[in-house]
Amino acid sequence: MKKVIILNGSPRKNWNTYKMCESFANGVKDSGAEAEIINLYDVDFKGCRSCFACKLKDGKNFGRCAYPDGLTPILDKISQADGVVLASPIYFGDITGVTRSLIERLFFPFFEYKEGYPSVAPKRLKTAVIYTMNVNENLANEIYSDLFKKVEGFMETAFTKPVRICAFDTYQFSDYDKYVCEVFDKYHKIKQREEQFPKDLEKAYKAGLNMV
């Protein structure tokens, strides 16, 4: 059976990013494939240590991350999968720190230090990215398009061009009245959660359905 690994780079389980992952996973399952969500915040790992074992001439770990920690079994799972999904909220105009650390460990070993940085990934996995964020779609396209291009460029070089699914203008708190929050309108956010977010989940579901 085909398998898709979905990497949730949000610390919150059962919130926006996780729910997008879950909906994507449901799509994958309904297409007859297997899906597994991995919460990166539960995994004990750090970014690349720059050991360069993955670039050593005739090295036994050439093209793979040899650093042993909580990410090792996950990198193995990804290498055997048919699809991989990177999901992250936007934090300070970027993907979250753990998602970034994952990218270093997952992609760096694949990029050969040769003209054009060709990928030595053993398989051309199907890919998707999921981003969730506070800003609306227009602002996101203005200020985050370089970020999206960069992240998706790494995925395309390593595996294949990813499908992008976004949830913009997300609902952030369990109850806006409990928090100091003058810059976001509570009623607008409730409307987003009730009217727009279900549509975003549906997009994630369809992307999951079509992945493998």
Ligand SMILES: Cc1cc2nc3c(=O)[nH]c(=O)nc-3n(C[C@H](O)[C@H](O)[C@H](O)COP(=O)(O)O)c2cc1C
């Ligand atoms: C530390 C932190 C930084 C954030 N920075 C941004 C940002 O730069 N741009 C943005 O649009 N949203 C930002 N947000 C909002 C989150 O991206 C947004 O609420 C997201 O949907 C949260 O995902 P979650 O519900 O899975 O936790 C930030 C949230 C936190 C906690």
